[in-house]
Amino acid sequence: MTLKQQHEWPVKILLVDDHAISGQHAVAALSRCIGGEVRWVKTASMALETALAWCPNVILTDRHLPDMDGLELLSRIRAEWSTGRALPKFVLVTGDGSGLEAAAIEALGVDHVLVKPASGRAIRDAAGLAGSAEITQSPDDGAGVDLQAMFRDELAQRLPELDSSLSDLDGRAAAAILHQLIASAAMCHESRLESGLRSLDAACRLQASPGDIAGRYHLMLELAREFIARTALR
Numbered sequence: 001m002t003l004k005q006q007h008e009w010p011v012k013i014l015l016v017d018d019h020a021i022s023g024q025h026a027v028a029a030l031s032r033c034i035g036g037e038v039r040w041v042k043t044a045s046m047a048l049e050t051a052l053a054w055c056p057n058v059i060l061t062d063r064h065l066p067d068m069d070g071l072e073l074l075s076r077i078r079a080e081w082s083t084g085r086a087l088p089k090f091v092l093v094t095g096d097g098s099g100l101e102a103a104a105i106e107a108l109g110v111d112h113v114l115v116k117p118a119s120g121r122a123i124r125d126a127a128g129l130a131g132s133a134e135i136t137q138s139p140d141d142g143a144g145v146d147l148q149a150m151f152r153d154e155l156a157q158r159l160p161e162l163d164s165s166l167s168d169l170d171g172r173a174a175a176a177i178l179h180q181l182i183a184s185a186a187m188c189h190e191s192r193l194e195s196g197l198r199s200l201d202a203a204c205r206l207q208a209s210p211g212d213i214a215g216r217y218h219l220m221l222e223l224a225r226e227f228i229a230r231t232a233l234r
Helices: 020-030 044-054 070-080 102-107 120-126 147-167 171-187 191-205 210-232
Strands: 012-016 037-041 058-062 089-094 112-115
Touching (some): 012 044, 020 037, 020 058, 020 120, 020 147, 020 171, 037 044, 044 058, 044 070, 070 089, 112 120, 147 171, 171 191, 191 210
Parallel strands (some): 012 037, 012 058, 058 089, 089 112
């Protein structure tokens, strides 16, 4: 059943994601809904405030947010939602669905779980927009957003931060940076760089030897520099 059948238009979609590339990609996909409105916020606290004041039809949230877990955010929204008003459709987005418990998902009334990287069509399907006459049919991915240029800028900003976190043996900070870079590489279809990032992430999570982590880091760095140089010449 599409949102056109469930709700009066214009449909209202709240997107919650602190990652610029994921957010831009999702906004581009969802904005093809003629007559609808997408609002994008980057923190759970802003999402809670916006959801309760604006009452969207769909809430699509990342699992990993800087100030709150996405599941906790959905729980707070359900608990504070206006009595008598239909709950929105809940879509949870995660980089890895393996750690999600089915019971928790069911208890929170999550309608759909998306694993990054999700295509534009998959995002619209999860939001309940597929098949609606209100959707503009056009090429599925990209939507006028230069994801590779955004990823190039992201690498230039985050690689020094990653180097610092690895030097300080700050595994949590390194994991947070790698989580976003892996998602970006996947959405840009940069499979070699994605593989290098995942290899480094695995070494960090398994608490490999400093030599092993350093070796994987420098291999990934070579791939990142090659990507930056290649895309800067376009």
